[in-house]
Amino acid sequence: MTSTLPSSFSSAAATPDAAPRPVSLRIRERLEAAGVPYLANDNISAHLLEGELEQLEIEVAGKVRDLLRSLVIDIENDHNTEETAERVARMYLHEVFKGRYHQQPKIASFPNVKKLDEIYTVGPISVRSACSHHLVPILGNCWIGIKPGERVIGLSKFSRVADWVFSRPHIQEEAVMILADEIERLCQPQGLAILVKAQHYCMKWRGVKEPQTSMVNSVVRGDFRHDPSLKAEFFELVKQQEALLAT
Numbered sequence: 001m002t003s004t005l006p007s008s009f010s011s012a013a014a015t016p017d018a019a020p021r022p023v024s025l026r027i028r029e030r031l032e033a034a035g036v037p038y039l040a041n042d043n044i045s046a047h048l049l050e051g052e053l054e055q056l057e058i059e060v061a062g063k064v065r066d067l068l069r070s071l072v073i074d075i076e077n078d079h080n081t082e083e084t085a086e087r088v089a090r091m092y093l094h095e096v097f098k099g100r101y102h103q104q105p106k107i108a109s110f111p112n113v114k115k116l117d118e119i120y121t122v123g124p125i126s127v128r129s130a131c132s133h134h135l136v137p138i139l140g141n142c143w144i145g146i147k148p149g150e151r152v153i154g155l156s157k158f159s160r161v162a163d164w165v166f167s168r169p170h171i172q173e174e175a176v177m178i179l180a181d182e183i184e185r186l187c188q189p190q191g192l193a194i195l196v197k198a199q200h201y202c203m204k205w206r207g208v209k210e211p212q213t214s215m216v217n218s219v220v221r222g223d224f225r226h227d228p229s230l231k232a233e234f235f236e237l238v239k240q241q242e243a244l245l246a247t
């Protein structure tokens with residue numbers, strides 16, 4: 001006579017320690033031990049070990065698969081959603097939220113040898129983000145005004161740093177502040193002004209369903225803050241750049 005073990009035996013025998021600890025838990029514990037914040041719009045790339053991003057991708061895909069199952073979607077038989085979990089995991093970690101998990105693109109700055117001190121504006125720069133509250137898109141444009149200081153960076157670099165900062169879950173007001181901090185760190189301008197106009201899909205697609213509403217906000221620092229005429233010049237230059245778009 002053969003005996004079979006009760007089905008509960010195997011799970012009772014496995015100690016909880018035997019289960020591999022999720023990579024996200026290991027990273028969170030490391031961040032907490034170091035006292036490093038990991039809010040939705042923080043970059044944590046400096047605290048990821050080699051290979052952990054790939055492990056995170058696998059973990060996130062598993063959770064998205066569970067989410068789809070909880071939404072009662074038959075991912076086993078629906079050819080359209082078969083690979084959705086993997087796509088969503090890749091999209092979050094390497095595209096729309098890459099500004100959390102990837103390092104800032106390399107941006108070289110150069111000494112301002114000609115002592116340039118006239119203001120200039122760059123824009124519109126497309127910005128793509130997602131609201132921290134619903135994880136749906138925030139899409140818009142950004143203008144950056146600079147009164148050069150000790151160092152200068154190339155024009156295209158403003159797009160790169162804006163893309164990196166905005167590619168995180170955000171609220172627009174904080175995104176603009178973080179972008180200003182990064183630009184100040186990169187080229188220490190005498191004055192910095194940033195204007196962002198964006199449409200929030202949590203207002204267009206859901207909730208109040210207002211298709212036309214946009215949010216406009218700005219930050220002004222240094223000489224743009226202290227000199228009202230310089231600030232007015234920035235907004236005038238942005239108006240001119242917008243007029244160019246209409247032609």
Ligand SMILES: [Zn+2]
Binds near residue numbers: 131132
């Ligand atoms: Zn929202």
